[in-house]
Amino acid sequence: MALALWPRVSHILWLSCLLPSAPAVVAAGRYELRLVTDSPATTGAEMTITASLVSSDNGSLVLPTNTHFYRFHWIHSPLLLREKTEEAFSSTVRAVGSVPGDFPVSVWVTAANCGMCQPVARSLLVLSVSEFLVGNLVITQNTSLPWPGSYLTKTVLKLSFLLHDPSDFFKTAWFLYRWDFGDGTLLVTEDSTVYYNYSIIGTVTVKLKVVAEWEQTTLDAGKGIVQKKGDFSASLKLQETLRGIQVSGPTQIQTFQKMTVTLNFLGSPPLTVCWHLTAECLPPEEGECRPAPVAGTAYNLTHTFRDPGDYCFSIRAQNVVSKTHQYHRIQVWPSSIQPAVFAFPCATLITMMLAFIMYMTLRSAAHQKDLAEVADLDFPPMSDKNPEPPAGVKCCQMCCGPFLLETPSEYLEVVRENHGLLPPLYKSVKTYTV
Template sequence: LISTEEYGLEITNNGPITTGAQATVHASLSMKNGSVTSNLYHFNWIYAPLILMQKSEQQLNSVINVTSEFPGTFPVSVWVTHRNCWLCRPIARNATMLHITEFITGNLTIAQIEDSRLITHGSSSSTGAVTRISFSLHDPSHYFMSASFIYKWDFGDGLYQITKEPFVYYNCSTMGNRTVHLKVIAEWEQTGSIMHERETVQKTGDFTTALELLDAVKSINVVGSRETHVMENLSLSLHINGTPPLAICWLIKAECVPLEGDKCHLVEISGSCYNLSQTFQDAGHYCLSVRVENGVTMLQTYHEIKVWPIGIHPAFFVLLCITLVSVTLGLVLYTTFRSNTQQKDLVEVADFDFSPLSDKSLSSHPELSCGQICCRSCFLQSSEEAARETHELLHSFYKPVKTYTI
């Protein structure tokens, strides 16, 4: 690359290509200081022994299409001068290498089907999942537009398959590494260059890719307490069911959030267990969000955490509730028992008349005979017996009523 302090020149190509196809080489001139100029420039190309098929040029860009009937790696260079000064020193120069092969060009890709979607994980896939292996033909000039293709697949485990489509579905439940081989055969007819007769042309290509089958991340088990206190160290352990190596992303916030990107604590482990610890400065509710992936699958889980203030334990609130319930129940029972007792109590009142009138009433009847007095005595005796019977029905803690005989 030769350039001045004011100009830069970039050159690219879309190779590799197969023999007979056309490659595109693009050159772009830029101003390093970002200024825009109205000057005209001329692009000078060197591409031999390639055959030039087409050339186009604009103010700061130039494109050429070249081809070759022979395989190899060919240099293509370009330098730029002012259009009105061809003999002046070039203001920029650059070069690129174009690779031409006699075989079909393309590449294999591996994708795993998850929820009716194709997810690409490089060369890795999970066991038990359906994996799609597909071939992408690299033909920028549409050289194989009229060709028919046959694909012969070898999955490296004794299974073979022949298709007319450039993809195949593969499912394996055994962990391990595989090497997938593919042979592509393309055939088409074209007019011969000498006899001008129709002839069949065939090109082939061999491709391989590594397939790594891993166990998917099936579960994440968070072992540890869900409660802690302020300024106490909370230790948690993550137990993961999946094939390592594992990439763990964890974050503790006031709410559970889906983890995306690298806005979390990122760690990589070669086992299936990881320990973490956290000290909380404030009381409240928190959530531990965890994301685990192993190159083929990703799983996320959450773990809620309650942080209590210092000196307050949940058992205190339980004891307080039990005490309040006990006191309330005792008051209800006492009130009920007291009401029933008052209803059953009997109050007895004795009415005695000790006024002088009572004596006068007796003295005012001197004519009462002995029989009458005796009858009164009998009556008093019968009244006394009735009082005794009534007295026996009263509770023992009441004092007996005294009976006076007049």
């Protein structure tokens, strides 16, 4: 009889064990477990981990009103548990790491009366424990820049060390700070905040060494001095504001001549230069510019004008700190030297004109030379026996007679002989006596 009743009794006991866990099974997947910690920490310092049970759909579900309905289970070994507290739907533990390393901590939630039942929610995180000091090197400036890690040169910087000690583990320690500003300057202070003004541009690395000492009581040696150190660094991009652009170049030029304009930037590189050529001096719009990266503080801009007129170079430069605009007007005149398409016809015409002028000059010189040779001939003397001169002499007398005769009377006589039918050159004048 007892053997026959045992299966029924075991079945009833199994159902009674599942009854407390029924709400948890129903709630599985409807909640999630969120973990928050103040890790990392140095060895010997306490770390706090808080687990909170919340609705998985951001609070649309209502949590049970019974605060003792769930139980939180923690696994934190090898961390040493110092304290554990539980509140409504949350649990907090405080643990200490005696050795450095990364240690996983897991937690899950079950029904309060059924620790072996299916968890409602579970979560896991890793705590970091260091043998060195934990903190951050913070650098600020009155002028904030939109680029991370970029700061203005020749402007005061505030450098501060923020110790991460939420458990007040170093409340009795004294600190010493050794600063290396990366430009050859070293400084030792007892204050965690210093002010520094850089006069250079470029990238520098600030290094900080922190030493903490305090007195601690030990079981074997009584009181002793305990020391912890930490090394920290930060990279700074020191930039100089772009104060303007100096433009040097011609203001007048002829067409089809290559123009070069030199741009000198009053700021720290690298920069992005953008220029646009228009009839009016207006800031270039997006898409109208011709961007060009510039690694230095100078840039040569070249352009060749094909049409005369008044133009304006609209120049925009920008570095990681600021940007600026500049304009340069230039007047383009028609070129006295035409393009190559007109050069050959013009050269041909000029060559033909020069050849014609040289031909006419040489021809005139040859004609004058012939006249001079005829004038210098020696003629034989004329006699009574040979009254007729040679043919050449007669021609010479007709053409050049006026220049060879000695007196005007001789000239008139020659004219009468050769032009007998012509009237006399003068009329006789009659004289009357009264």
